[in-house]
Amino acid sequence: MNEVWKNIPHYENWYQISNMGRVKSLTRKHRFGYSKKIKILQPFPNHKGYLRVDLRKDGQRDCRQIHRLVLEAFVSLCPERMECRHLDGNPQNNRLDNLMWGTRSENQQDRIVHGTSNNGLTYN
Template identity: 40%
Template sequence: MENEIWKDIPGYEGKYQASTLGRIKSLNRYITRPHPKTKEVTRYLVRERILKNVVGSHGYYVVGLGQHNNQKTHRLVALTFLGTCPVNQEVRHLNGVRTDNRIENLKYGTRSDNHIDRYEYGSRMGSLNSQDVIEIRSLLLNGKTPTSVIAEKFGVTCGAIAHIRQGRTFQWLT
């Protein structure tokens, strides 16, 4: 089993920490709040706990750091252990699994790197990966299989197959 290392998240020191296993926790701390009815200010203890990850609309884990402050977990882990994200770069999931936020699976890279990863792992909106495209190209080259049959076999549209044939998509794949 891996050792889990916890570090303060930059900007949230003393409040929240991220771990090398991709988890986020809130730390013990006191907060003051006015009572909703009497408006009397009261001091509350917020106990340390692991925050619950929720899958957001784009398939990435999201955690709430206070009211109206949802953050993507992979970005918090990368910020904590890899440092500030360089200009024109974003966080990549090296194995293509959007919910795997372990630090060894995260790396900064360009948007182009991220798109190549998505095609490689078939994790974009469509379902084609590199091997599928190579097989589609070979079927197109032999000329015996109709486009509609190829599209049905791979679960994509005839337009997607036409774009592969024309070199409009997957140009980077040789």
């Protein structure tokens, strides 16, 4: 799969995300005259293992989950009452072909199938 980059909604001309789940900041001029060059951001996991990045714009910091950014840029903004599904059960696989919007029920069924449900039961 070739890597394709798209603007992150609400962060156009600031950040882009790829169909492979990588985030980069774009070249831009700062008020003091120096330029900030393109840079691939280093993601960090939350307590459940989902990867996040800090986006900054106009002095504000926004910590965003990468899987949502991929779907929002390549598919659509999150439909009402939907959440992101990782089709292979790996919360760090943020490739577009592994993600889709789904209901909470569908996401819970995925967790049962993948053995990652936190209901105290183990599935093999």
